[in-house]
Amino acid sequence: MRVEVQWHSVYRYDQPVRILHTELRVMPWSRDGQQVDGDLTVEPSAPMTTRSDVFGNTVHRFDLLGPVERQTLSLRATVQTASGITPAPVLRPLHRHLALQPTRRAPFAPEVAAFAGDAGGAPGAVASVERLLPIFRDRLEFQAGHSTVEDSALDLLASGKGVCQDFAHLALAALLMRGVPALYVSGYLAPHEGETVADASHAWVRVYEGGAWHGFDLANHCPQDERYVVTGVGRDYDDVAPLRGSYRGAAEETWGAVVRVQSQTSASQ
Secondary structure, three states, X not given: OEEEEEEEEEEEEEEEEEXXXXXXXXXXXXXXXXXXXXXXXXXXXXXXXXXXXXXXXXEEEEEEOOXXXXXXXXXXXEEEOOOOEEEOOOOOXXXXXXXXXXXXXXXXXXXXHHHHHXXXXXXXXXXXXXXXXXXXXXHOEEOOOOOOOOOOHHHHHHHOEEOHHHHHHHHHHHHHHOOOOEEEEEEEEOOOOOOEEXXXXXXXXXXXXXXXXXXXXXXXXXXXXXXXXXXEEEOOHHHOOOEEEEEEOOOOEEEEEEEEEEEOOHHHO
16 A cells, blocks of 8 residues: 655743754654655754664654754655564564563553453464454543553553553553564555545554564554555653653653654555
């Protein structure tokens, strides 16, 4: 599927700030069968460098000396998506280790074990996720705006409501407690062909079995398919946060972002 992604973010400061350092993980990756043609711009203009992190995610970085009162970042990308099954015949020891570690957002906890207990003892990674899907559907409610970016799997269990990030963290915690190698996936979710959707940033999980990674969306109770655009993977949200940075100054900061994702019809591809 061909997908058009537009992402626009604006930072405002109530007084000038200096020496800004910014890292971005918003560009869809060109790997695992996914192909991308895109560009990322910043205003005020600054040289941008790229690097790969331990998971192979592309990280864009730039610095501004200032003074700066407003910072604008824009992404436009055309993506040819791939299926939700990614061959990985050899899982490096470091990556296996990272894919089995609990985090603050996806902890080993009795509450998680109790929630996932009805899934029973599944015979494999994929079966483990498939048994979790109806439990998430029946016991949890997706509610936009209910949680905060700092919430963990335990916050979702306490309230019973959350967003895709929360569902992914709880799924990770449940899977990791069963010894299933699993990772958090960050990206965008496209609508059906020919449609456009706003606020399409999304999160889901992938599990390793049989020489491949298999993606599953616990918020939508389905496997990953060609509507999903991947920007990166990690242990949890903190490894793939879209924006991270710092600045020098006493200013108050406000931030906003707009994401629009459009699926192209077969005739336009």
